[in-house]
Amino acid sequence: xxxxxxxxxxxxxxxxxxxxxxxxxxxxxxxxxxxxxxxxxxxxxxxxxxxxxxxxxxxxxxxxxxxxxxxxxxxxxxxxxxxxxxxxxxxxxxxxxxxxxxxxxxxxxxxxxxxxxxxxxxxxxxxxxxxxxxxxxxxxxxxxxxxxxxxxxxxxxxxxxxxxxxxxxxxxxxxxxxxxxxxxxxxxxxxxxxxxxxxxxxxxxxxxxxxxxxxxxxxxxxxxxxxxxxxxxxxxxxxxxxxxxxxxxxxxxxxxxxxxxxxxxxxxxxxxxxxxxxxxxxxxxxxxxxxxxx
Numbered sequence: 001x002x003x004x005x006x007x008x009x010x011x012x013x014x015x016x017x018x019x020x021x022x023x024x025x026x027x028x029x030x031x032x033x034x035x036x037x038x039x040x041x042x043x044x045x046x047x048x049x050x051x052x053x054x055x056x057x058x059x060x061x062x063x064x065x066x067x068x069x070x071x072x073x074x075x076x077x078x079x080x081x082x083x084x085x086x087x088x089x090x091x092x093x094x095x096x097x098x099x100x101x102x103x104x105x106x107x108x109x110x111x112x113x114x115x116x117x118x119x120x121x122x123x124x125x126x127x128x129x130x131x132x133x134x135x136x137x138x139x140x141x142x143x144x145x146x147x148x149x150x151x152x153x154x155x156x157x158x159x160x161x162x163x164x165x166x167x168x169x170x171x172x173x174x175x176x177x178x179x180x181x182x183x184x185x186x187x188x189x190x191x192x193x194x195x196x197x198x199x200x201x202x203x204x205x206x207x208x209x210x211x212x213x214x215x216x217x218x219x220x221x222x223x224x225x226x227x228x229x230x231x232x233x234x235x236x237x238x239x240x241x242x243x244x245x246x247x248x249x250x251x252x253x254x255x256x257x258x259x260x261x262x263x264x265x266x267x268x269x270x271x272x273x274x275x276x277x278x279x280x281x282x283x284x285x286x287x288x289x290x291x292x293x294x
Contacts (some may be wrong), residue, residue, distance in 0.1 A: 029084035030131045034059065034069055034076040036095070036138035038122060039150035058103060058191055059083060061093030061136070062129075066103035066191065069095075085131045093136050094125035096191045097151065103191045107199075110155075110185045110220050112206050119219050122151040123194025154194050156255040157282050158263065159217040162210075162233070165268025174212055175235045175267070180244075181205040182229035187221040196257065198223050222257040235267060258282060 036057065038050060055071040062083055070079040085091065098118055100106050108119060127149040129136040140150040160178065164170045184200035198221050208216050229244040244263055246253045255261065260282035 029086050030134045031078075032062065032083040032085060032093075032129055033135045034095070034138065035135060036076060036124065037140060037150045039140045039148065039152060055097065056099035057095045057097045058099045059093060059095045059136075060192070062086075062091040066100075068099045068101075085129065085134060088131055090128050090130045092125075093127050093129065093138075094123070094192070094194075095127075095138055095151070096124075096194060097122040100191055105188050105190045108187050108189050108196070108221065110183075110187075110206070110218070111204075112208055112218075115208070115218055119155065121154040121189045121194075121196070123154050124149055124151040125194070152194075153258040153282055154189065154196055154222075155219045156222045156257060157217055157219055157260040158255070159260055160215065161262065161264045162214045162216075163264060163266045165266040167269040168267050170214060172212075173236055174214055175210055175233050177207060177209040177234045178216070179205050179207040179232040180218065180229055181232070182225060182227060183220055184223055185221070196221050220255060222255055224254045226253070231263075231265070233265065233267065240267070 034057075036051070051071050053071050053073065056068050056079060057076065058066045059069055060066055062085055064081070064083045067081050067083055068079040069076040071077075098121070108121075110119060124138040126147055127136045127138045138149050138151060140148045142148050158180070162170075162175050162178075182203050183206065184198045184202070185204045185206065186200035187196055187198040189196050206218055208218060210216055225246050228246055231242045231244050233240050233242070242265070247255055247261055250256055250259065
């Protein structure tokens with residue numbers, strides 16, 4: 001009887017210890033772990049449509065501000081400071097890309113020489129974690145009835161596809177470049193909220209070289225436009241102009257955050273042809289065909 005009694009007592013203590021462990025999994029701080037997706041899975045870099053090794057995000061939460069984490073071997077790891085959970089509370093995080101050492105509100109230029117992933121600002125918020133669940137998931141959980149905490153584009157994107165129409169052949173005589181006029185190129189990005197603002201007082205042209213390509217894109221600050229944009233295309237030593245239709249969705253006369261606007265430009269010397277527009281990466285906004293008669 002005594003042996004059986006002590007056996008049951010030992011079992012009870014073991015179960016109590018297990019229950020206590022479930023309530024307090026760790027005696028000390030627990031390092032946060034971060035996973036992140038871009039929704040939709042698009043990027044402006046040439047290496048792919050998702051994160052690439054070396055990408056750095058800035059993370060804020062659990063009493064930490066603007067902590068850099070770097071993508072290595074397919075996951076985000078600390079790039080100096082490690083974020084720890086020091087209590088049993090659930091903490092909410094936000095993050096942005098690309099990492100800015102000073103954080104806060106940063107100035108942004110979308111001039112031609114600034115184009116690229118460095119101004120492809122992304123923002124994610126609302127992801128949570130604690131000592132029991134230290135993995136902070138910046139992902140879209142809506143398919144499971146949860147929130148969308150993934151990274152989203154904060155800028156707008158204008159894409160151009162240049163096509164040869166009647167009487168024109170692109171064979172080592174592709175358009176050499178183009179200029180878009182009517183946009184404001186200077187503004188700010190708030191790393192704490194993911195919001196952008198235009199600060200330029202007037203519009204400036206963006207001139208892009210094609211280098212033999214027939215597609216191109218420019219990242220711009222989300223903004224309203226009061227007049228149509230002017231497009232100048234350089235082809236075979238001459239400049240040709242056209243007017244680009246203003247966006248009509250999701251908001252009229254507005255280049256909206258997270259949306260891509262594709263313009264299909266057909267060069268022709270004997271008439272105007274309008275093709276079915278094609279919408280690609282980023283959340284699609286307007287896509288318009290513009291023909292230029294040479």
